[in-house]
Amino acid sequence: MTGRVRPSATHDVKPAGNRGGSCTKPPDPEPFVVGVCPGSLLRRVGAVPGPSHPALPRIPDFQEILVVMKNLIPALRETFSTRGSWMTGAVAFAVFLFVYLITLPATFTGGVIGFQAFAFLTPTLLAWSVFLAFLLAVLIPMTVYLLRRGYRARGAAGTAAGGLIVSLLTPLLCCSPVLPIAFGFLAGWIPVLAGGSGGVVQGFLATHESLFFSVSALLLMGALLWNAREITRQSCCAVPR
Amino acid sequence: MIPAQRLGFRVLLAGAFLFPFSTAAFAHTPLRAGMHAPQAVFRSGKRPVSLAAYHGKKVMLWLFSTWCPSCRAGLKTLPHEQTRFLAGHLHLIILENYENGGYPGPSLATMRNRYAKEIRGQPNWTFGHATRRLAALYNPKSYPDIFYLIHRNGIIQTVSSAPTAHLDTILDFAHG
Secondary structure: OOOOOOHOOOOOOOOOOOOOOOOOOOOOOEEEEEEEOOOOHHHHHHHOOOOOOOOEEEOOOOOHHHHHHHHHHHHHHHHOHHHHHHHHHHHHHHHHHHHHHHHHHHHHOOOOHHHHHHHOOHHHHHHHHHHHHHHHHHHHEEEEHHHHHOOOOOOHHHHHHHHHHHHHHHHHOOOHHHHHHHHHHOOOOOOHHHHHHHHHHHHHHHHHHHHHHHHHHHHHHHHHHHHHHHHHHHHOOOOOO | OOOOHHHHHHHHHHHHHEEEEEEEHHHOOOOOOOEEEOOOOOEEEEEEEEEEHHOOOOEEEEEEOOHHHHHHHHHHHHHHHHHHHHHHHHHEEEEEEHHHOOOOOHHHOOOOOHHOEEEEEEEOEEEEOOOOHHHHHHHOOOOEEEEEOOOOEEEEEEEOOOOOOOOHHHHHHHHH
16 A cells, blocks of 8 residues: 555545445545545554544444445455455365364264264254355455455454354254353352253253354354455555556 | 464364363263162152162163253164164163253153154163152263163163264173
8 A cells, every 4th residue: 555644635535446346335434545545554553543442342224234235245256356265265165064064963962073973964954064164165265355455354253253153162062061060160159050050051052053053144144244344445445556 | 373263273272172071071970980870769651660670681771851952863863773782681761851951842752752663662661750869869960961881780881971972882882
């Protein structure tokens, strides 16, 4: 990125470096200078002090969500414009599909994961494995794309991690001895956890697995849209070479 | 490592921790391999049945909760090995956990009729409900799925869970 910061020459400008195609830039309240991306990049290097961050994340409204969803296709086009991204996505899909195929059936093996889990794969678990692996296969190249260009990806990475953890832990916790042991251990400090509390939690996990997989998928899709927003926001401000 | 890689590494570490923890958990139950199986009573239908009645027989005592998927899988899988169980003179006692492990689920009769119809009337299968005392002895931590392989002399040979994942152990015990 080139260009100097000229605070006295701030004015409303059209986004520079628009690479064609639709680029719906979310409204940016900050003034910025032609040729200089005002977003996180400058704040990252400390050239311009950023606005104070709110203590809690802001929940986007419907209009913002619509804008973000319109940005998904351009963001995907931008991310997967290189062979490297396709390779990263393919590898991520293969790895996570394998991980899900040996982990999701752990609900039938009492938490034991491994090749023996293949014998307990049901069509539902297979569908969830493919879907979740696909989401991660799209998400990881987008995250790598953002990080390589020095853009923000922390929030989306955290959301994606949440989705991954929820999807992997649900089958491991539901019918294994982990939760009863953990509850028994914690009951020393929190007596209400003694008795049947572990069973209630495990019973709920075991009978609502699809709910947890849906939450996991929503978290991953949220991370996807978050990344798409960052990619299109930054590419609208890119300086043409 | 970039943050995403660091995160993936942490998730893998957590999984690696959970896996051996779950399989080794039964090494620390109050009743362990090598101990005498204590006497207790369970209910089969409306009548009380004592475990002492099975002394001198090879027994698989399995306590499960009917909402547990690994228990359903076990109930589907075990009847397929009936021929080998009969050949090895293995008696299976299948008990619903006390208060079904604290969470509602289908009845034991429903589970038996849905997943284990083929072993109806077989002499080496006994279904029942664990009493509070039996649960306190054999499943004090309220695991949703736990089984004991008890030798003819009353000594516990194996404590484990999820019969489908440990079918080889059960079959070796039956033939031993």
